[in-house]
Amino acid sequence: MAESWSFEFDNGLGAQEYRAGRAEFRDGPFRGSMEGVELRPGFHLVTVEGISTHPYVLSPEGVTPPGWIVLGSMLGGAGHIAAIGAEEQSWRNQRSFYALTPEMPVAYHIQPNRPWATAGLVVAPEAIDELAGGDPLPGLISRLRGGGRPFCMMRPLKASSMSRLANDLLDPRSGGELAGLRRQARSLEYLAQMLELLADAPHSGSLSARETTRVREARERLLQDLRTPPDLHALAHAVGLSAWRLNEGFRVLYGTTVFDHLRDARLDIARQMLDGGSTMPLKSIAWQVGYAHPTNFINAYRRRFGVSPARDRRERRRTTP
Numbered sequence: 001m002a003e004s005w006s007f008e009f010d011n012g013l014g015a016q017e018y019r020a021g022r023a024e025f026r027d028g029p030f031r032g033s034m035e036g037v038e039l040r041p042g043f044h045l046v047t048v049e050g051i052s053t054h055p056y057v058l059s060p061e062g063v064t065p066p067g068w069i070v071l072g073s074m075l076g077g078a079g080h081i082a083a084i085g086a087e088e089q090s091w092r093n094q095r096s097f098y099a100l101t102p103e104m105p106v107a108y109h110i111q112p113n114r115p116w117a118t119a120g121l122v123v124a125p126e127a128i129d130e131l132a133g134g135d136p137l138p139g140l141i142s143r144l145r146g147g148g149r150p151f152c153m154m155r156p157l158k159a160s161s162m163s164r165l166a167n168d169l170l171d172p173r174s175g176g177e178l179a180g181l182r183r184q185a186r187s188l189e190y191l192a193q194m195l196e197l198l199a200d201a202p203h204s205g206s207l208s209a210r211e212t213t214r215v216r217e218a219r220e221r222l223l224q225d226l227r228t229p230p231d232l233h234a235l236a237h238a239v240g241l242s243a244w245r246l247n248e249g250f251r252v253l254y255g256t257t258v259f260d261h262l263r264d265a266r267l268d269i270a271r272q273m274l275d276g277g278s279t280m281p282l283k284s285i286a287w288q289v290g291y292a293h294p295t296n297f298i299n300a301y302r303r304r305f306g307v308s309p310a311r312d313r314r315e316r317r318r319t320t321p
Helices: 125-132 139-145 160-170 176-200 209-224 232-239 243-254 258-275 282-288 294-305 309-319
Strands: 005-009 015-018 021-025 030-040 043-052 056-060 069-075 078-083 089-092 095-100 106-110 116-123 152-156
Touching: 005 030, 015 030, 030 176, 043 160, 043 176, 069 160, 069 176, 078 095, 078 152, 089 095, 089 152, 095 176, 116 125, 116 160, 116 176, 160 176, 209 232, 209 243, 209 258, 232 243, 232 258, 243 258, 258 282, 258 294, 258 309, 282 294, 282 309, 294 309
Parallel strands: none
Antiparallel strands: 005 015, 005 056, 021 030, 030 043, 043 116, 056 106, 069 095, 069 116, 078 089, 078 106, 095 152
16 A cells, blocks of 8 residues: 555645645645555555635656555545546445445545545455455455556445444544554455445446447547537447446446536536637537537536636646746
């Protein structure tokens, strides 16, 4: 497990660093806490909770050996996980379960002005074998612990018991006099529940090569013209899939539905225009990325990035040399 992490901020605000143990951040764009602890050999708990005034990228430093797995929960907030060689996964204002193999560089992109927390377990392959006690592991888990193709997935978290466990793990004092022992026991229960979810979750292997190609073709068609994109059924028909299967394919490959993906692409391009110093009126930018009504664009932009486009433009102008 990485012993050091960095918080890299937009707008040239520099970085905040995490080294080891439990760290409290009281000054700077990010305010909150981060903790990393080895509960037993090859079995680590990492927690982060807080809020930032600016978007930031949280990334571990160093290289993780092949076969390790990260399993955890996003508890609110918004952002996306980018892992080299794997499909990008995103979440917004919902509790989500995620799993990834961290031997390739991984970055957690977190949106500002929204309280965010995560409780994750970083587990070595030999620790999984030991904890399983000889029980057979589901096929996907066995493949991941053996290393190989980079993997990253995220799904909405519906299990309330997992949410409760994650919240308990965020508080190192939970459990009274036997806090350490209780925390390890909760972490093991948390791991067991996440392994069950991982075994049942659809993943990239559940799409055939043909379906994967057609879903990617659909994405290209969808984003060709942001102002007049095809509707779901027309898009599905164009690539030879049912509308239901196309949406499922987008969830598997991109972690979201077809038109949530379209909305995010529109807003990302709008933000790139602001980043590039565009002087176009906001209503023109809204039209350019496919919004007929500026109010809808402004509301969607604020939900995605935590700030209105007008304020975002003003702040970027102030920080541009």
